[in-house]
Amino acid sequence: MGGDRGPAEVIAGALEASGEGIDVVLYGPPKLDTQGLELVAANEVIEMHEKPADAVRSKPDSSLVAACRAVGAHEADAVVSGGNTGAMLAAGLLRIRRLPGVLRPAIAVVVPARSRPSVLIDSGANADARPEHLVQFAHMGSVFAEEILEVLNPEVRLLSIGEEPEKGNQLTLETYGLLAASGLNFAGNTEARDLLRGAADVVVTDGFTGNIALKLLEGTIGELLAELREEIRSTARGKLGGLLIRPAARRLRTRLDPDTYGGAYLLGLRGLAVVAHGNSSSRAIANAIRLAARGVEHRVVERLGERLPDRVASARS
């Protein structure tokens, strides 16, 4: 029942993924037409505007909470939702629970940067975070980059407002020192202007800044391409040129389209959770489900669980 476009869009995406052999189970109202996919009846819905913690506690039979409970109980390998991100986090904490030693789960998004894909963590789970949280995000992002992006010794940078260590806010200034002593391959600050160029394998930030950065990136790409199209169409010469560059523009748009990734991992839980955009298309939902399946195949949670407690412990000492 998550997703701004309604359940039909989600079901279409689920059908697409299911056709590739991924075993998809839907959670939703009993009378939902799932077009043959397995349905677990869930009688409540958490709306986008609800306060996450309250909603999760007061609606144990919501589709979101029921799906997270299935992962917590090992009845499902992963949960995917395009619903309320805060509620996903709250339901994950309550029903899937944190990996040992993890202070705060964080959202890791793969930014399709030019020179290399970059893991942006946290992209929105923790609007307020402390330096020790950011250090854990760096560790989680680093494991993610090693295991899923297959980067050896991933380079980690801290998102700030200048490359110099002394540039930033209180949070980044304190985090800088902790990261330098963390044993990670920390290469200093990065500025936001380099995010799409490929600033680092892992870019660490708090969830407020990360969410602002991610949405600004997506919005700017969409708006810029729309404005270019408008300029091109304003003259006959431009229109002809527009036809000729269409394949090139399409290649670029596909590469940068957030739907291409479809979702983001919520890392730090004892099970896999994938957060999809609220306004996901069926294609985005299908890709989010594929991302979840890939995470299960690559045993992301198990690998985080094996490696993270050591790293977290050494970061504390």
Added chain:
Amino acid sequence: MGGDRGPAEVIAGALEASGEGIDVVLYGPPKLDTQGLELVAANEVIEMHEKPADAVRSKPDSSLVAACRAVGAHEADAVVSGGNTGAMLAAGLLRIRRLPGVLRPAIAVVVPARSRPSVLIDSGANADARPEHLVQFAHMGSVFAEEILEVLNPEVRLLSIGEEPEKGNQLTLETYGLLAASGLNFAGNTEARDLLRGAADVVVTDGFTGNIALKLLEGTIGELLAELREEIRSTARGKLGGLLIRPAARRLRTRLDPDTYGGAYLLGLRGLAVVAHGNSSSRAIANAIRLAARGVEHRVVERLGERLPDRVASARS
């Protein structure tokens, strides 16, 4: 002596602005070849990496501090610098001083959004800010939009990670209530994805988030156009199309180029200060000087001084 490209670039920009009747005085080392422009000798230079407050106090004869002192002493109407922004702020506070009632000066940048130009404030003066600071930024941005952009009753929005009042971090959650009670035309939160589309006449944020947003916007625009060019040039068909759309792309690039504005006002001081990009071209420097001249003609500082204390007082009551 500010600007990453060295004094020759700054002098070229100053010459361009000077040719239009703006009375430009340069501050720099005694032997600088200013190509005929008036030079006030300043024997020291504040480097980009120096700690702002320390540098400003220990280098009273630096070009930046001397230029700010001239504004404070009413020997000049405005100061423009492409140097260390933090040092500009520190020198402004020390030598130009704050307008009565202003807690923190803030940087106001005009974002060339599609539907309307938007004032993004604070774009980087205050890496850490409190809710009452953001309310003042909203007031200053609002006066700026009224007086310079000539917008009647400008709409103000708060940059956050969701449109709902309850979405955000501690800072935005507290600021939301204060803005709602401020008497400003406050229309709620805006998400970063709408920044280039024209989210509001005034978009309010802390200087860390604002600086991240601004640099991400600039970096993404530059990177996206570069990637599109690369895709287009990868085929013969694309190359021909690229030639045909060149005028359209150039129009868009010119409109979105940060050099088109060249600089940003540092608002809240008793004199006008314009902050230019560190890597400003001569064209950007010329535009920053023009922006300063326009601010002087429109009496921005006087109008802020007339109107702000009332607004600030009413925001406090």
